Amino acid sequence: MTRAPPIPKRPPRRASPGELRDAIRDKALALGFDAVGFAPARLAPEARRQRLERLAAFVQQGFQGDMGWLADRAEARVDPETLWPGARTVVSVVMNYGPASDPRVVLADGERAAVSVYAQGRDYHEVMKTRLKALGRFIWDTYHHDLKVFVDTAPLMEKLAAQEAGHGWQGKHTNLVSRQFGSWLFLGELLLSVDVPVDEPERDHCGQCRACLDICPTKAFPAPYKLDARRCISYLTIEHEGPIDPDLRSALGNRIYGCDDCLAVCPWNKFAREARVSDFAPRAVLDAPRLAELARLDDVTFRTRFAGTAVKRIGRERFLRNVAYALGNSAAPATSLPAVEHLLVDASPLVRGAAVWALSRLAPTEVGSRRSTAEETDAIVQEEWTLALREGARR
Known part of the structure; x- marks a missing residue:
């Protein structure tokens, strides 16, 4: 989370809510984001209650594994306005990191390592953060509106925010799916202290498809839209600190950092495109070493x-x-x-x-x-x- 810099000496530019929204979108796209959307920071009481109940059920079943922080600050996690009382609008940005080819090909070569697509280039936290800070600086310098910047670093449910902002929907594999970019999206948020016109939320387009559930090597999905992190290869190889359950080790195959199976099999990837940001191109040291x-x-x-x-x-x-x-x-x-x-x-x-x-x-x-x-x-x-x-x- 990043606070805005001190107020500049020049007076703020006056803009209507619609003009402000257009200026933010234009600047975000110019900075290299692939899409930008807007969602209300305030939740209706019923929506807030439902989010809290879903999070509580997830934690009560132990699906978070070692990630105890998911139970911390539950109310702030589900409600942007609780996280920051000054928030009025969520500015949600996405960057496409689509691969040039199917990342599952390397799974057939047991002597080489499979590294998740998102980790093969430069750390996305740094790439996103640099651009989001630049967007925040533009808003502050130009319009003097208070704001806070987030890149996977605070208790904010970013996939829900992205769905509310119209980018996509949480698929049955619990990740965001986009009709433009498939399942290959990095997410970032900026909380803004002023109301601007918001986008229409995206609806679910998964239909009867079960491809992402059926391909999971460790059967980590107890039901559609539910993930048991304790069985997820991404969690086990990245977040889990101790020995991995012996019953799951053979299912890892040659995956040494993350797992792309449920993402790569998604039919919506037919609309995906290769990442245009060079930072996300695979480094030689991580391309099937x-x-x-x-x-x-x-x-x-x-x-x-x-x-x-x-x-x-x-x-x-x-x-x-x-x-x-x-x-x-x-x-x-x-x-x-x-x-x-x-x-x-x-x-x-x-x-x-x-x-x-x-x-x-x-x-x-x-x-x-x-x-x-x-x-x-x-x-x-x-x-x-x-x-x-x-x-x-x-x-």
């Missing part, structure tokens, strides 16, 4: 390689945990086993534990001999060895 190479990264090389990307934010330990699981799923012992051997002696217990599982998948007959020589003191890794020995005995 080899797992065996990634397994050799130390802390310095990890930080250097992924500087300026979203991947860097999860840290080396979680990243190599994901790489180890992917190596175990690679079905390529010749190239993957040496990398797993390297990770078995990593300084991080989280990485070592994942490597033990990978070893049990690639060379189950070697688990006993490796365990007898491993000097392991961490209780969680010891348990991984026990599970691996048990699994090896079954085979």
Whole structure:
């Protein structure tokens, strides 16, 4: 959340609500946003109650997993005016990050890593924030209206705001779907202290389609429009800090950062277009890199390689945990086993534990001999060895 700068010395320009809206839209598009919409910041009492009830049900079922912050400040999360009492209008902006081709192609090559499309370029937080701050500066300098800027950094339900502003609708996979851009959208918001004419909310166009629900590798959707984050590969590989549930590890495949399956399969992607912002173009280091190479990264090389990307934010330990699981799923012992051997002696217990599982998948007959020589003191890794020995005995 960003506050506006001090009031400039020149007097504000006078503009009608409609003129202000048009000026904001024109400036946003000039700054590189692909679309801009307007929604009321005030909620009707019934809409507010329904949002609170849905959020409470989500939390009560534990679908948030480790993301305890989703239960914090619930009233501010569902109501922009509670988040900031001065808010009158939500300015919702979107940027398209559509890929040039189907990102699922890499899933067929078990020796390469699959990284979610959104994370293959520059960190979108920085790209969006720079442009949103410039938009806020324009509004402040020109019209002197109070405002606040948000990019996935405050308790604001941005997908609901985007739907109210007419950008799209929350599909059955719970992400925003657009008739213009398919499922490939970054969202940002600016809360404005003045009323301007708002757009019509977009309605749901999913119909009877279940493609996004049926393709999920871990069956993370207990029902349409409901996501159990504890089973979602994006959550597990990015937000979850500990070992991943053994029952879900094989379903990860070679996905080491996020998962695009439910987004990529959406039929509305037939209208999608490739991202026009060069910042979102895939970097070579994130375009299907080899797992065996990634397994050799130390802390310095990890930080250097992924500087300026979203991947860097999860840290080396979680990243190599994901790489180890992917190596175990690679079905390529010749190239993957040496990398797993390297990770078995990593300084991080989280990485070592994942490597033990990978070893049990690639060379189950070697688990006993490796365990007898491993000097392991961490209780969680010891348990991984026990599970691996048990699994090896079954085979």
